[in-house]
Amino acid sequence: MRLxxxxxxxxGAVAVGAxxxxxxxxxxxxxxxAAIEIIRTGxxxxxxxxxxxxxxxxxxxxxxxxxxxxxxASVLEAMLADGPxxxxxxxxxEIPWLxxxxxxxxxxxGVVDPRSLGDYRTHDGYKGLERALTLTSDAIIADVTASxxxxxxxxxxxxxxxxxxxxxxxxDRKYIVCNADEGDSGTFADRMIMEGDPFVVxxxxxxxxxxxxxxxxxxxxxxEYPHAVEAMNAAIVEARRGGYLGAQIGGSAHSFDLxxxxxxxxxxxxxxxxxxxxxxxxxxxxxxxPPLPAHKGLFGRPTVINNVLSFxxxxxxLAGGAKAYADFGMGRSRGTMPIQLxxxxxxxxxxxxxxxxxxxxxxxxxxxxTLTGRPVRAVQVGGPLGAYFPRALFDTPFxxxxxxxxxxxIGHGGIVVFDDSVDMSKQARFAMEFCAVESCGKCTPCxxxxxxxxxxxxxxxxxxxxxxxxxxxxxxxxxxxxxxxxALGGFTPYPVMSALKHFREDFGPAPTHLQAAE
Amino acid sequence: xxxxxxWNATRGTEIIAExxxxxxATLVILHALQQAFGYVPEPAIPMIASALNLSRAEVHxxxxxxHDFRHxxxxxxxxxxxxxxxxQAAGGDALTARAEAKLGIAIGHTTPDERVTLEPIxxxxxxxxxxxxxxxxxxxxxxxxxxxxxxxxxxxx
Numbered sequence: 001m002r003l004x005x006x007x008x009x010x011x012g013a014v015a016v017g018a019x020x021x022x023x024x025x026x027x028x029x030x031x032x033x034a035a036i037e038i039i040r041t042g043x044x045x046x047x048x049x050x051x052x053x054x055x056x057x058x059x060x061x062x063x064x065x066x067x068x069x070x071x072x073a074s075v076l077e078a079m080l081a082d083g084p085x086x087x088x089x090x091x092x093x094e095i096p097w098l099x100x101x102x103x104x105x106x107x108x109x110g111v112v113d114p115r116s117l118g119d120y121r122t123h124d125g126y127k128g129l130e131r132a133l134t135l136t137s138d139a140i141i142a143d144v145t146a147s148x149x150x151x152x153x154x155x156x157x158x159x160x161x162x163x164x165x166x167x168x169x170x171x172d173r174k175y176i177v178c179n180a181d182e183g184d185s186g187t188f189a190d191r192m193i194m195e196g197d198p199f200v201v202x203x204x205x206x207x208x209x210x211x212x213x214x215x216x217x218x219x220x221x222x223x224e225y226p227h228a229v230e231a232m233n234a235a236i237v238e239a240r241r242g243g244y245l246g247a248q249i250g251g252s253a254h255s256f257d258l259x260x261x262x263x264x265x266x267x268x269x270x271x272x273x274x275x276x277x278x279x280x281x282x283x284x285x286x287x288x289x290p291p292l293p294a295h296k297g298l299f300g301r302p303t304v305i306n307n308v309l310s311f312x313x314x315x316x317x318l319a320g321g322a323k324a325y326a327d328f329g330m331g332r333s334r335g336t337m338p339i340q341l342x343x344x345x346x347x348x349x350x351x352x353x354x355x356x357x358x359x360x361x362x363x364x365x366x367x368x369x370t371l372t373g374r375p376v377r378a379v380q381v382g383g384p385l386g387a388y389f390p391r392a393l394f395d396t397p398f399x400x401x402x403x404x405x406x407x408x409x410i411g412h413g414g415i416v417v418f419d420d421s422v423d424m425s426k427q428a429r430f431a432m433e434f435c436a437v438e439s440c441g442k443c444t445p446c447x448x449x450x451x452x453x454x455x456x457x458x459x460x461x462x463x464x465x466x467x468x469x470x471x472x473x474x475x476x477x478x479x480x481x482x483x484x485x486x487a488l489g490g491f492t493p494y495p496v497m498s499a500l501k502h503f504r505e506d507f508g509p510a511p512t513h514l515q516a517a518e
Numbered sequence: 519x520x521x522x523x524x525w526n527a528t529r530g531t532e533i534i535a536e537x538x539x540x541x542x543a544t545l546v547i548l549h550a551l552q553q554a555f556g557y558v559p560e561p562a563i564p565m566i567a568s569a570l571n572l573s574r575a576e577v578h579x580x581x582x583x584x585h586d587f588r589h590x591x592x593x594x595x596x597x598x599x600x601x602x603x604x605x606q607a608a609g610g611d612a613l614t615a616r617a618e619a620k621l622g623i624a625i626g627h628t629t630p631d632e633r634v635t636l637e638p639i640x641x642x643x644x645x646x647x648x649x650x651x652x653x654x655x656x657x658x659x660x661x662x663x664x665x666x667x668x669x670x671x672x673x674x675x
Contacts, residue, residue, distance in 0.1 A: 011642075011643065011644060011657050012643075012644050012646060012647050012659065014657055015642075015644050015647055015650055015657040015658050015659030015660075016647050016659045016660050045646075047646035047647050048646075050647070182643060183640065183641060184641070185602030185603040185604045185605070185640070185641045185645060186602075186603060186604045186645045187643070187645070188643040188644065188645055188646065190643075191643040223549075223586050224639060224640075224641060224642055224643065225643060226655060227657075261542075261545070261546070262545075262546075262549060263545075263584075263586075264545055264548070264549070264584030264585070264586035264587060265584055265585035265586035266583065266584050266585060267640060278545065279542050280541075280542040281542035281543055281544030281545055281546075281570070281580065282542075282544070282576075282579075282580060283579050283580055283583040284583060284584070299541065299542075340645065340646070341646065342604040342607075342645030342646050342648065343603065343604040343605075343606075343607030343608055343645065343648060344607040344608050344609075344648075345646070348645070348646030348647070348648075349646050350646075371608070380603055384602070384603060414604075414645070416603045416604045416607050416645070417607060418607045419607075422607070427603070427606075430603070430606070434640070438640075440583075
């Protein structure tokens with residue numbers, strides 16, 4: 001009997017040795033004369049268990065992990081004999097960390113071969129597009145609106161409204177742009193889905209094209225993600241070959257085609273108008289809004305620009321799942337969010353779950369606390385522009401409005417965990433410094449404020465007129481927050497101010513002017 | 519290590535012509551030139567400008583805006599260390615200092631023998647297996663002192 005074995009080809013798994021494990025497995029099987037087929041999938045997102053190896057059995061796929069090269073021979077024996085092994089995790093889908101999730105967008109990630117259109121279709125792929133092709137533009141957009149989907153890039157703007165605006169704007173050409181410039185530290189969901197299930201992104205973009213009457217799309221992927229670029233390009237070729245991209249997609253009257261464009265290391269290009277400038281071949285300088293990209297976007301044409309995760313949510317919604325999607329979540333945050341646990345965390349990875357789970361559950365329970373075993377002191381939620389939250393705020397539910405009410409943001413859903421060795425004034429300084437390096441330079445609060453901010457935090461760290469300089473930082477942060485053109489300058493105050501507010505003790509001694517004379 | 523062609527204007531013209539028809543081709547062309555030559559040679563800038571009907575200043579502006587594009591060839595090996603928050607939380611700063619000490623250069627520089635260029639990178643998206651690095655396009659996660667030493671040694675070879 002031929003053994004069917006699954007090993008991830010996700011960059012996160014490859015970075016910890018998945019390629020070597022796959023090669024060793026092949027070799028060990030050959031030496032033993034065992035017939036083996038190795039299928040490279042995406043990652044299930046349980047990164048502390050990577051490289052994870054799964055074997056198909058009559059009961060389902062049994063997982064082993066984390067498998068090192070030294071374990072390969074014994075793991076192979078256990079797979080052949082269906083026997084015990086120290087690394088045996090049982091049925092992959094029964095692993096509690098995975099079973100607790102609600103995988104709608106990531107249903108196929110880690111399961112299917114990302115290069116296989118056939119695999120995608122067998123696992124419910126293209127059902128959303130097939131249904132969309134039978135609907136009117138209005139009906140497709142009504143589904144997206146009914147699902148309650150909001151932009152997963154961080155801004156949380158209702159996707160249905162964005163699409164409707166583009167659909168109602170007439171032009172000779174319209175564009176669909178996928179923002180895959182996932183620059184936030186602590187986030188990797190876009191990378192994972194592009195590497196593990198690229199067709200879902202293509203399908204989501206194609207549905208958007210059909211809905212708004214666009215025939216051309218671009219996926220702008222950051223250059224730091226070469227594996228994702230390769231996977232998306234391969235999937236686009238496959239989709240074209242299968243008749244799902246190009247003229248008359250899926251046998252319909254609609255045409256839609258896609259191209260990958262690669263960024264060049266500018267963080268600000270994750271901001272939508274910078275990204276459009278960059279796609280047009282220019283410096284990634286932010287555009288003032290209005291006009292909105294929905295009216296005048298790429299090359300001045302009406303453009304739907306959405307994050308990877310927004311597009312990845314669409315196929316489920318259009319396959320008759322709009323109401324089911326909306327039934328998940330809390331308040332105005334509907335559906336699921338692929339949350340990413342990162343940094344100094346014991347169980348790091350991708351956890352897709354309905355909105356409403358608390359920060360404490362995510363960090364302590366699901367994440368298992370820190371990897372170092374020291375107490376969790378702070379978490380940064382939402383990337384370099386997100387606030388640092390102390391344990392006292394761990395009751396905050398994962399919800400756009402709940403985070404905003406506590407001067408934070410959920411951003412792209414990344415959570416970076418820090419233990420008690422963190423120096424929060426250093427983190428605040430880093431936020432300002434990062435903004436200074438990455439500022440596009442168009443608006444003054446961001447361009448100059450970030451440099452002055454770095455210098456002022458340096459003075460505070462050196463103990464120089466601490467109280468006065470903290471007042472300067474507070475004032476500067478206000479100017480940046482309200483005076484910047486985009487989220488880079490506008491949100492850099494979040495990590496800085498939250499560090500100051502919640503971790504004041506890291507910024508030198510507090511004022512002592514009310515102390516009585518001795 | 520990657521082997522690049524030496525700069526050659528004819529080859530440069532070919533590469534530019536191959537992509538000039540694309541919408542918004544500037545970045546695509548800069549990437550293609552760097553992939554061929556290892557950097558974007560100065561003489562290519564006016565050539566791109568003329569092919570795309572742009573001013574030389576516009577192309578120079580694009581070239582200098584993005585961190586990725588090199589003005590001169592890098593060392594034989596490029597070691598990129600992630601310096602962003604998730605890797606900081608997992609002890610990345612100390613490992614960067616260690617790599618700097620071993621190579622005798624500050625991050626952002628190339629060793630005098632031009633063997634190794636040490637660069638910061640702001641997020642490889644390997645944040646659940648932090649700290650992470652990339653050596654000549656190969657990703658490495660869960661870095662510790664032994665792994666960073668091995669990477670540095672490999673880069674020095």
